[in-house]
């Protein structure tokens with residue numbers, strides 16, 4: 001992956017709520033020398049690029065332009081946020097089929113123009129489309145990453161932090177599996193300052209409220225729906241998460257984040273789901289196998305099966321010879 005800061009280019013395909021907000025967060029981060037925005041609605045991409053360019057004098061020297069898929073050339077990372085959200089009455093499978101048809105058009109072209117880069121998928125259903133992107137790109141699995149449950153994990157930590165009166169970055173807890181209904185909270189390993197939550201409560205002299213914990217997970221899982229009901233879309237948190245993934249890769253951090261990758265753990269295979277994954281300049285360099293409880297393990301396996309069923313319905317029979 002090209003990481004020379006002089007030429008460091010990030011491409012974003014899909015300049016809607018998620019793509020444009022990711023570009024904005026990326027600009028404010030100062031991580032990229034160049035940001036390219038690609039959208040089937042070229043006028044929208046141009047408008048976003050103009051608006052963002054006018055923020056440059058307040059932020060970081062960054063070249064921002066609208067382009068087409070050929071302008072993803074040599075991008076270190078290409079973020080894919082093109083496609084639609086689930087429409088009222090539309091099943092998740094219909095959404096998967098619709099967005100997969102967009103990916104069939106986009107991914108092979110991005111893979112050709114940015115052959116050494118990393119693909120970072122945000123479009124939903126993100127696990128299914130991360131797998132589709134791996135198939136369609138011919139890239140090695142470490143270079144195809146979905147934002148996965150990074151957002152769910154952030155929501156979970158935020159809500160636990162609110163409950164315990166501890167800043168969310170000091171709460172260590174993961175949501176794994178599918179980014180969606182079958183996601184799994186890893187209660188058995190959730191901790192504050194190294195203490196499991198029950199132990200933390202004991203030491204702090206507060207009651208461990210099992211019902212409150214269950215409500216926190218329900219709120220985590222329902223957060224997207226609740227936000228969409230109020231403002232029509234979610235984008236700030238996911239865009240910040242996307243830039244956090246980009247940062248971990250570009251800065252070769254070895255940071256652990258719950259991103260979606262091709263998993264071959266716990267007997268799971270041929271599917272992308274989220275597990276804590278070490279991110280560095282090679283992309284998803286290593287996936288951790290957590291010592292899960294029996295219940296968490298069976299939840300994860302079920303979650304992977306449900307993603308796999310959706311993948312199966314897409315008939316993705318492409319596999320490139322030259323997988324790098």
Ligand code: NAD
Nearest residue numbers: 014015016017018039040041082083084085122123124238
């Ligand atoms: P949006 O409608 O605002 O933007 C989507 C953009 O994709 C539009 O500008 C559209 O013109 C563009 N597009 C469509 N087809 C294209 C093509 N072939 N090439 C290039 N651009 C194309 O939607 P949004 O709110 O930004 O959401 C985008 C996706 O991100 C949705 O699938 C949504 O569900 C998903 N999302 C994911 C997460 C997550 O945690 N992974 C969170 C929020 C939203």
